[in-house]
Amino acid sequence: MTIPIRGVLPWRAAASPKPLYPIPGARLLLLPLFLTTMCTATAQSEEPWQPADGEAQAADAPSQAPADAPLDVIAVQKVEEDDASPEPPAKRPPPVLEEIVVTAQKRPEDIQSVPLSVTAISGDNLTEMNMGDMNEVANHVPNLDVLAIPTFPSIYMRGLGSSYNRGFEQSVALLIDEVFYGRASYINQGLLDLDAVEVLRGPQGTLFGKNSSAGAIHFRTAMPESDFSTKGDVLLGSLDSRRYRLISTGPLGDTLNWRMALLDERRDGDIHNTTTGVNEENRDNQSGRLRLQWSPDQNLAVGLTLNAGFVGQDGPGAQLTKARDRHLAAMLVFDPQTSDDPYDERSAMDHRAGVDRETYDSTLRADWTLDSGTVLTSISNYAWLDEIVHFDADASPVPFLVLDNNERLRQFSQELRLTSEPGELEYVAGAYFLRNDLNATYDITDYLELTEILLITGEAERIACINTSSDPKTCQDAILDDSNSGRAAGETIQARMSAQGGASPVETSLTRFGQLTDSAALFGQATWHFSEAWGLTLGARLNYEKKSLDVVHRLINNQTGVEGSNVTSGGQGVPLLGGYGLGNNPGGSIIFPIIIAGDTPFSAQRDRHDLNVIPKASLQYDFDDSAMAYASVAQGYKSGGYNAQPVNDQQIEFDEENALTYEIGVKSTWLGGAARLNVSAFRTDFEGLQVATFNGVAYVVGNAASATIQGIEYEGMLITPLGVLLGLNGAYTDAHYDDFRTAPCAAEVTDAPPCDLSGRRLRLAPRIKSTLVTGWQVQPFDLPVMFSAGVTASYTSEVALATDLDPIDIREGGTTFGVQMGVRSILDRWHVSLFGDNVSNQESLAAAQDAPAYRGSHFGGAYPFAIYELEVGFHF
DSSP: OOOOGGGOOOOOOOOOSSOSOOSTTGGGGGTHHHHSOOOOOOTTOOOOOOOOTTOOOOTTSOOOOOTTSOHHHHHHHHHHHHHHSSSOOSOOOOOOOOOOEEOTTSSOEEGGGOSSEEEEEEHHHHHHTTOOSHHHHHTTSTTEEEEOOSSSOEEEETTEEOOSOTTOOOSEEEEETTEEEOOGGGGGTTOSSEEEEEEEESOOHHHHOSBOSSEEEEEEEOOOOSSOEEEEEEEEEGGGEEEEEEEEEEESSSSEEEEEEEEEEEEOOSEEETTTOSEEOEEEEEEEEEEEEEEEETTEEEEEEEEEEEEEEESOOOEEEEOOHHHHHHHHHHOTTOOOOTTSOEEOOSSOOEEEEEEEEEEEEEEEEOTTSOEEEEEEEEEEEEEEEEEETTOSSSSOEEEEOOEEEEEEEEEEEEEOOSSSEEEEEEEEEEEEEEEEEOEEEEOSOHHHHHHHHOHHHHHHHHHHOSOHHHHHHHHHTOHHHHHHHHHHHHHHHHHTTSOOOOEEEEEEEEEEEEEEEEEEEEEEOOSSSEEEEEEEEEEEEEEEEEEEEEEEETTTOOBSBOEEETTOSSEEETTEEEOSOTTSBOHHHHHTTTOOOEEEEEEEEEEEEEEEEEEEEEEETTEEEEEEEEEEEEOOEEOSSOSSTTSSEEOOEEEEEEEEEEEEEEGGGTEEEEEEEEEEEEESOEEEEEOSSSEEEEEOSEEEEEEEEEEEEEEOTTSEEEEEEEEEEEEEEEEOTTBOOOTTOOSOSOBOOTTOBOTTOOSEEEEEEEEEEEOGGGOSEEEEEEEEEEEEOOEEOSTTOOTTSEEOOEEEEEEEEEEEETTSSEEEEEEEESTTOOOOEEEEEEOTTOTTOEEEEEOOSOEEEEEEEEEO
16 A cells, blocks of 8 residues: 655646546546556556657547556546547546555565555655655654664664664665665665655565565666656755756667666755754765666566765764763863753764765666566676764763774675466566675774763762662762762863863774675465465575674773773772773773773684575455455564674674564455555564664674564555545554563663563554545646645654663654645646645654763754755656
């Protein structure tokens, strides 16, 4: 089911030499063209039929649409024919919703006949409704939570996802034109010039690979066309937003077509840094795509796609969301405007942070139709990504911790598969190979002396207090809220740095992570329609994977030049702090082994091998052409791997994750095609659920014992006889840990870790999420223009943002509203649209977590307040 974004009704009229509405009320027949997002890919991903611009039917020839033309186009053509006849038609057919075609099972199918919980959004909706990133897409997809930012992107589906760690593979598979990309950084790479986005919920391992235990997001880019066409738009808006898009397509001879898409996007940040005096989260993005499609005959199609993308962000856009009085008093010494109000759009980080990312990839695809009708497909892809990330890790104006987290990725994949013709027995079978070469750094530089760290954080006093007091919580609060001690610490640090001529590195923690992954798989899925009403689908994927690791973790004392740790645990040597003592490496690192528990230099080389089978089965029953029901069971698997942010050799490796999902659903069409209602219920049982725990400076990956996620998802749409669109989608989800006794503890907890979160809800899994869409479009007085207006309301209940479920790191429940108004020519030669996001200025946190080293203080980022944008576009 597709829900138009912001309540606007996307529409493209077929060209015609005469008015499209010859009689009152006939315009209702065109409403299906913009009521739902249309995914019209055929086996060759062709565009829906429509006459060429300015082309008319011959006067002496009957007007005839192709057999596969959308019903609404046929209806409009029928109106024109009737208008030319001597007698007007007696009755006009009512408006209906259009068929949506998806490739969720690697073959074009009506979304209403696919036994999966899937949402499709067309490329026209993405561009015409101004959906600039996946954050907006997620608002209209049940059980999808996306943080699409350059610095620390994440994707969660049905409460399952992957936190930020270079070695942590995604639980939600990302695919662009059926090519798997293993990095969340690609979440925004596929939004340029799309045919459709398909969101598949639940395990998709049989056809889309091992790392899709939560689901898959598939971006299908638009195909080259055989007629010359150019379209583009310019967008101007709040925060000095500027976006320019240009798309052009056409032929290079009789058998070769091309398509080019370009994007340039810039925006000033909405967070003012009071320490540096500049705005943060300024974005400067460019991307381009060139597609060539060669079809020498009807049985062979060869396509080449070249992509390039450049992402730049100046400043992370993060800010303090809560600061204990002691910490805030110290920060105010360095910047008197420091604030912990998460919605005041102010930051006070002293280090100029940012992201620079370059991505390139090429894909060669060949489809050969054999004499039997079976299609042999080959997809070869090579992708490379280079990313540099600088971050003020302590999120404060105090020169304390700076993070450099860079990545170099090279990936090659090859898929060969056979896809049968539709029939009584349908099958998809193939082989897949992936090589992924990853190199990453995780370097932290400290600028404070140990005594200064203990003074500013109060950690030494806190440890002594909780070890001796009968009321640890009360004395801990008293220490963390001691603003006088915090101010004194800040003044001491400032005086030392001024005397030395500024901040200089004291210690450095360096991590070099290299991982080579080879993955090979055989997969197959077959559907047997053993009667007119019943269909049985069985599938499986046999996957072998080898990962080779080479990791080095070093600690360096920059003041002495000595490498290694000079700290021991267990109180050996000269006592330092709460169980730590001086070691036998004079001049070595002292700070990192104390502020990060267990931090020890090491190097390691390891190999791991995984062999697994991922099965799937589903049963489908068609009541009639307008309703079906299905039941399915699928195994989800996510391989084990290596932590890219380890601080000792005990944190290197984590185990595989297994999931078993049961799902039942009903898909139905009502009122002669004017309404749709799809409902599904699911339950997923996890064993060895992979989670990322924040250790005060970095996310460390481990396995929780078990978890259960279950709920109901629904999508409905109705087009009224008056042309008003009503859409509703959402989910009710119960996601909780069955057994998680090794969980991290919230910062304010005085008990020694670990904590027991068994029975508690998973992060980023709201109990209720729902979006209501209303829209209307009209052609007044049969003028050659269309006016549209729409409103969208999206509600999400309260949701935890951090793995430790700290009640401070909570996104409160609430509703956001979006609006749109627009006018376009009847032949779609031009359009002018006004968009408004979060027009009610709803306060909502996008992300939040503990501030490194500052126990009890937190940082994160909020979604922007009201944003207004004006877009002007052309098409010829």
